[in-house]
Amino acid sequence: MKLTVQVKLLPTPVQAAALEETLHACNQAATWVSSVAFEKDVKRNFALREHTYMAVKDRWGLGAQAAQHVIKKTCDAYRTLKANLKAGNLGRPTSKRYRRATEKPVAFRLVGAQPYDDRMLSWQYAERTVSIWTLSGRMKGVVFTAAPEHVARLALCRRGESDLLSRDGMWFLTATCEVPEAELNTSVVEFLGVDLGIVNIATTSDGQIMAGRRLNRGRLREGVLRQKLQKKNTPSAKRRLKKRRRKEARRARDINHKIAKHVVAEAERTGRGIALEDLTGIRARVRLRKPQRATHSSWAFAQLGAFIAYKARRAGVPVVFVDPAYTSQQCCACGHIDKVNRASQALFICRNCGVVAHADRNASHNIAARGAAVWTAGRESRVPATP
Template structure:
């Protein structure tokens, strides 16, 4: 699992000037290279390295920062092509599509710049970093962060870190690769959840949720869908409908067919429509078991979840040995 840790830098005024000049130089070089790439149609990393590596070094960038500028420009055009292919920037021939493809990618002067371990080193015990700048190596640059985040950074930091300036404050965004904990081969049990109208959710643990806030959200969503449908299928309406679609979806550990769970007795599993004398009451016609209807349904869902899980599991019973 990848986690990005944000570390705040506390530069002196002189160090801040060096960081600002470095960020500006890298992004000016990236914008310059973007124009060259756009005009020549060369946007891959390999092509850009052949095209402009020497010139980037001549602009005051050392070897690693020059390579990062090349990669940043190549990745920007790769992302642009992906968005165009996905239709996120309109159809070919549209004004939006033409605006995206009709000019080179431009990088803001304060856009983030990646640094690797050759041009950035951490001294977390001293709460300092050492970083390359266009005016030389800046050492002893103070940094701070939450103790837990710094512990994660010490143990799991891998790869590049991005230098970023926001509102006059300086940060390093460090990528950490945290191994995911191994999951148990089989669960200890299942909690069944019955979704209804009066009670939004009833768990087999006995907890019921009336869902007043969720009902208000659902009503708002229905009103929004109705307004969008009255728009007559305009592009903006379709775009908004797509953005709001699926927000009420929920994830399950195991999908369970809910058919007849409201009519099935969770004790004897007798299924009968007459088992529901009212919306809230379950009374089994076979064994006489009585319970709240939603709670009974949730027990059935939990049981079906378990059987769905173990249905494909490998048998743990010892094999039979036949002897003559």
């Protein structure tokens, strides 16, 4: 399986200036290549290379490998745009967002990521340095820092290209690693159900509740502070906004990693699989009052599900996604479904058998049962036995 490892570069001022010049030139060239691709309606790599390769080398002084990566990056951007349009992620063809994406060429930020292959970038893991191509020539001895386990993973599993990117004045390299997967445990019978929510981020069928109240209070404080700074609109307020803009996302990502690690470890320890709700498109399906929209849209359900899925693959734990319909209205004891069973956000009372339970725990038991049913149905043979 593929994982990405990000390391932080610690360049000297001279090295940082060379990296910045190179990154700006590559992205300016990519924007020009994108305009040619849009004008001539040529979005394939080799065909676009005939129109732009020599111009990119001569005009921006890029090397052969860098010029090819600029053209390939542009083609990949148009391929991604086409996939998003086909999937409906940018709305209907008549929508303003759809037209804005299709009526002009793709543009690249000056500090957008630039891919580097092994001809342009080499790693010295023992010295914690890299040798990297720039417009000023090959730059050796650029120091990087990373956790020891990440350096070991890079040394053993790194494959293919690495991306150079700049963020808030800091420099990073993101490398792709081919990590071996553990053998999938196909003998599981039971599943650990995980109910995802906002008040309680994750609730397992074992009864464990990962509450999100502290995170939601922090998010509320950040929102109030952001409004005050935006209203003030002074240079110092803008600097403070820029400094804090990724704080909430980093906190949410860290919590998602911790929850995913705990859930996978518990499933692996008990020899069970993991059952999750398929929440694809939930934001488009659910109608909410205006005060609830920001809270509902700010939590990364897809990110948490993706973290659980990839950590489970590394551990050999099977993961199934089930239909989330009525999991919060169905009684896990008798199966009765009724909207009034959900007495409140935290309380579930079955109108048929009288079971009283925590609402999220009840839903997690339903998810676990559906996961076991999906797993069993998938393993059953549909081919009739030969006489």
